Amino acid sequence: MAYFCNMLHVSDTIVAIATAPGPGAIGIIRLAGADAISIVNSIFKGKDLTKQATHTLHFGRIMDGTTVIDEVVVALYKGPRSYTGDDIAEICCHGSTYIMQQIMGLCAAKGAVMARPGEFTMRAFLNGKLDLAQAEAVADLIASDSAGAHRAAMHNLRGGFSHDLAAMREQLIKFSALIELELDFSQEDVEFADRTQFYALINNITTATQTLLNSFSLGNAIKNGVSVAIAGKPNAGKSTLLNALLNEERAIVSDIAGTTRDTIEETLNINGILFRLIDTAGIREHTTDIIEKQGIARSRDAMNKADVVIYLFDVAQYITSDFEQTDLLKQIEEFRKSETKFLLVGNKTDEAGHEAATAALRHLGQPVLLISARDKNNIQQLKDELYNMVAGGFVQQEGTIVTNARHFAALQHVLQALQDIKNGMDNNLPGDLLSPDIRRCLHFLGEITGVVTTEDKLDYIFSKFCIGK
Numbered sequence: 001m002a003y004f005c006n007m008l009h010v011s012d013t014i015v016a017i018a019t020a021p022g023p024g025a026i027g028i029i030r031l032a033g034a035d036a037i038s039i040v041n042s043i044f045k046g047k048d049l050t051k052q053a054t055h056t057l058h059f060g061r062i063m064d065g066t067t068v069i070d071e072v073v074v075a076l077y078k079g080p081r082s083y084t085g086d087d088i089a090e091i092c093c094h095g096s097t098y099i100m101q102q103i104m105g106l107c108a109a110k111g112a113v114m115a116r117p118g119e120f121t122m123r124a125f126l127n128g129k130l131d132l133a134q135a136e137a138v139a140d141l142i143a144s145d146s147a148g149a150h151r152a153a154m155h156n157l158r159g160g161f162s163h164d165l166a167a168m169r170e171q172l173i174k175f176s177a178l179i180e181l182e183l184d185f186s187q188e189d190v191e192f193a194d195r196t197q198f199y200a201l202i203n204n205i206t207t208a209t210q211t212l213l214n215s216f217s218l219g220n221a222i223k224n225g226v227s228v229a230i231a232g233k234p235n236a237g238k239s240t241l242l243n244a245l246l247n248e249e250r251a252i253v254s255d256i257a258g259t260t261r262d263t264i265e266e267t268l269n270i271n272g273i274l275f276r277l278i279d280t281a282g283i284r285e286h287t288t289d290i291i292e293k294q295g296i297a298r299s300r301d302a303m304n305k306a307d308v309v310i311y312l313f314d315v316a317q318y319i320t321s322d323f324e325q326t327d328l329l330k331q332i333e334e335f336r337k338s339e340t341k342f343l344l345v346g347n348k349t350d351e352a353g354h355e356a357a358t359a360a361l362r363h364l365g366q367p368v369l370l371i372s373a374r375d376k377n378n379i380q381q382l383k384d385e386l387y388n389m390v391a392g393g394f395v396q397q398e399g400t401i402v403t404n405a406r407h408f409a410a411l412q413h414v415l416q417a418l419q420d421i422k423n424g425m426d427n428n429l430p431g432d433l434l435s436p437d438i439r440r441c442l443h444f445l446g447e448i449t450g451v452v453t454t455e456d457k458l459d460y461i462f463s464k465f466c467i468g469k
């Protein structure tokens with residue numbers, strides 16, 4: 001794979017602290033590059049590291065002249081059988097900030113250059129050890145904080161996504177070559193590429209691309225979490241519901257309307273997806289309390305920004321009050337207009353009675369989940385409902401889930417190009433007019449795995465990594 005290695009300074013030997021900042025039991029300093037092993041050897045007292053085999057560990061001391069800095073274990077990985085493809089030496093020392101800084105200083109004095117964020121992984125990409133989508137999965141894996149995020153990153157790191165794309169690209173390249181061949185014989189009106197087969201291929205790739213694009217809303221939820229605002233009138237039981245969902249007494253609950261003044265945010269993991277629950281101040285129109293007014297403004301803001309709104313209402317009141325009924329209808333209308341994803345939840349069924357509530361809500365024409373937040377009744381159903389709203393359309397969790405906005409944008413271009421190819425074929429365009437669209441499609445498929453890319457783009461992608469990776 002020929003990239004533009006000459007433009008990037010991949011000849012330097014780079015060094016970074018690979019473990020998290022701050023003191024710890026063990027700290028790891030990682031060097032990669034042609035001089036990695038000789039640099040460590042020059043500050044190491046023990047065996048001659050330059051004469052040791054690859055994939056071996058060596059105990060010894062790091063010396064600053066005659067001063068012992070630390071007792072360490074050095075791991076050696078010789079290229080190309082290493083993470084980056086270059087020689088790598090890792091010094092495992094005691095995790096003191098002082099020791100790590102001293103060793104970093106010694107390495108720098110011997111010629112190692114401080115690594116930039118993601119530079120080790122960028123080298124792995126440039127040396128053909130990983131493609132770009134896999135390299136990005138490394139960053140996602142490090143950032144993963146839920147089973148869902150971990151699963152998606154692991155799938156992509158192992159090349160799941162790259163494999164899907166490579167298969168599409170390969171088939172398309174085959175046809176593209178045949179169509180380009182037709183250009184050489186354009187006088188003779190021949191068709192090397194079977195149009196029926198090509199049409200079927202374009203349809204298959206379109207379906208696959210569409211599936212990948214559809215997975216992004218779930219992918220986004222998996223990667224960034226889903227914000228859920230719990231909204232409703234004062235005393236509906238929002239804080240009680242937050243506590244029931246978290247299974248702890250997190251928010252203050254009382255029968256005084258206007259108990260919650262400021263929004264409270266807590267995370268909840270449902271089947272590996274992280275939800276950020278936001279308990280809000282109850283919304284009512286006529287309040288003179290200045291602090292409550294501010295709280296209500298924050299509630300509206302939280303509702304507008306949330307991915308999903310749980311709209312909670314007191315079913316007992318709904319049954320007895322016409323006023324409550326019109327208010328709820330108004331609220332539903334507002335959600336529809338603003339295209340807000342919402343879940344209607346009727347609370348306090350313990351007072352109202354499940355049957356009476358179901359009967360009263362029948363004419364609403366809108367599904368309502370009935371719960372009792374106080375008695376923790378139907379809380380699991382609410383969790384399932386939340387999960388399904390996000391992941392429901394995507395049950396086969398084994399497939400690739402697009403979690404990266406860059407990949408999503410490239411796939412949108414792929415889809416557009418595919419549609420243009422299809423339109424061209426519908427209009428019986430000759431091969432030379434189909435060709436540019438096919439190339440555009442190949443270009444954007446290739447951008448995802450980095451077969452085609454630019455130095456600027458790489459810099460941008462890897463700058464978001466942590467140092468030492």
Ligand SMILES: Nc1nc2c(ncn2[C@@H]2O[C@H](COP(=O)(O)OP(=O)(O)OP(=O)(O)O)[C@@H](O)[C@H]2O)c(=O)[nH]1
Pocket residue numbers: 232233234235236237238239240241252253254255256257258259260261280281282283347348349350351371372373374375
């Ligand atoms: N019977 C019954 N009472 C409930 C239930 N859920 C909440 N309550 C009571 O309703 C009152 C209000 O509950 P909160 O959770 O503070 O209500 P809120 O919606 O957070 O109210 P604000 O913060 O004022 O907007 C409290 O007295 C709760 O004990 C329920 O499921 N059944």
Ligand SMILES: [Mg+2]
Pocket residue numbers: 238239240251252253259260279280281282
């Ligand atoms: Mg409250």
